[in-house]
Amino acid sequence: MTEELNLTPNIPDPDGFYDELLAAHAGLSKPESDAFNARLILVLANHVGDRAILQQALKAAG
Amino acid sequence: MVDVRYDIAFKMYPYRKVPAMGAAPVRHPVVIVGGGPVGMAAALDLGRKGTPVLVLDDHEGIGRGSRAICFAKRTLEICDRLGAGKVMLDKGVVWNVGKVFHGDERVFEFNLQPEDGHKAPAFINLQQPYFEKFLVNEIRAAQADGAPIEIRGQNALVGLTRHDDHVLLDLDTPDGPYQVEAEWLIACDGARSTTREGLGLSFDGRVFEDNFLIADVKMKADFPTERWFWFEPPFKDSGASALLHKQPDDIWRIDFQLGWDIDRATELQPDKIRARIDAMLGEGAEYELDWTSIYTFQCRRMEKFRHGRVLFAGDSAHQVSPFGARGANSGVQDADNLAWKLDLVVKGLAPDSLLDTYSEERVRAADENILNSVRATDFLTPKTEISKTFRNAVLKLAQQHAFARPLVNSGRLSTPCVYDGLSLNGPDELDGPARSRVGATCADAPMAEGFLLNRLGGDFTLLALNTTPPDMADTDGIALRTITLETSRDDPTGAIAARYLGDQPQGIYLIRPDQHIVARWATASTAEIETAMRNATGRGI
């Protein structure tokens, strides 16, 4: 069985995480924020690794 | 008159008037138009097999301008089979270390560390004129041994007419026009193929809107033998990317990616080029300009590579951007694929439908090359703002984190195409390593003496490992050699077992003349081998 992308709530303390995400962008210009987001996506994608899951994620985000 | 389109580095086939010029056209079994690397490789292979070939080239020797410099392992293995491998390895520069920069920052350094136990290195740097010269020298040696190869310099193809049983070629020479007939025509006449245009065939794909300034400079500097690649180089006017790479004879290849809207004539002025190179190498660097030119690149291919009695090989059939060094490398593999098939057809041992599989297999390879080279080009020249953002994110992360380094793409080196699932394949009935599956090329490995690929040579071969194969010398007149090895005795490093058996105790491989694997079994009967042989030579049904 291939693994499924988890689309159910999975982040403990969601408000805390959301805060941290926005805080990471604080003071960044639009291009800097875009660059940050791109790096973040790559870091997370590498952690996931599984191409099937990544494909599902690309679809889910679209 | 025959136009001279480029300077000659080595005059190797001076023009001579053809005695039969005034008489009726002479018919040849195989004519090759174009004596570049691909045409010469095909001529040598066919001639060594005893099939007569006539090579027509519109110049009297090998062009001076350096184009290809990177020759990959598979190409070197093919050239070794053809007899020209050693001189190439002796002359070529081997390198393993590469450095990637982004602006002023060093992104990372890599060491290719190729797998042990192969005769050929992962690749060498060698100027294309040398590569071609070594092939022609080998043709001369083959001719001396009686190989029926003829090369005619300054014989330009200007037109052609297809007939049922031959192609009529209109040629031009310094003594005026004449005609020859070709039962089979191999068009190796390059990206602007007269043959392709003469037949009105399309050549579709993508043009990259970018200009690359290529400068080969001679210097006695102490730059190490490494490949240095810059994204957004920090030195003045150097464009969007730059490359520094060593060749033999103290020559360095420098590439600058200049963009689309440039004035070629201005950019090619020596002063302007020197200013760029000075900025790159630092003030006071001493060098001479050996060769400079500006190229644009395309990724495209013909829909199919066989059109009746005309077969297209090399740049005439497909073109790629040079990132990943796939042009000449894949063209030589076309020749390798075509030569044995055409040889069997000319000798009446296989039906001409075998030649359709040349197109099938090499179209697959061309698509793989085009895909790789488009991806590299997209990384080098991001087409949108967001793709540039991602590209630079990769480069930034790669400085600190190993995970991002495999995403950096300044060209992926060409590796041979595996013909998974294509028509000539036989059964895969050995639970062996994936790298040696049906359709793949044989991996080299050390023997007690020499290397496995040299032992395989260029005939159909049955390679039996730790088992006794059925006793067969040929099938329907097609030679089949047998090599029987005991890994306990014949495999000093264990590489043969690792690459061909994995955890299996024994196996039998049926291997084509181009060293692709037709079929493999744990045990095989004569009937099974004959069936696979028939299928692999187009006599399947």
Ligand SMILES: Cc1cc2nc3c(=O)[nH]c(=O)nc-3n(C[C@H](O)[C@H](O)[C@H](O)COP(=O)(O)OP(=O)(O)OC[C@H]3O[C@@H](n4cnc5c(N)ncnc54)[C@H](O)[C@@H]3O)c2cc1C
């Ligand atoms: C800057 C640059 C860098 C490259 N780097 C690499 C690399 O590192 N590795 C790699 O593998 N490839 C590389 N390539 C690609 C490589 O140079 C080509 O793929 C290769 O030369 C193709 O060989 P060919 O024999 O098909 O055609 P060509 O080399 O073009 O040869 C065609 C021959 O046919 C002759 N001819 C043409 N028309 C006629 C006619 N009408 N009648 C008679 N003769 C004719 C020509 O004079 C020529 O001799 C590079 C290319 C460029 C431009």
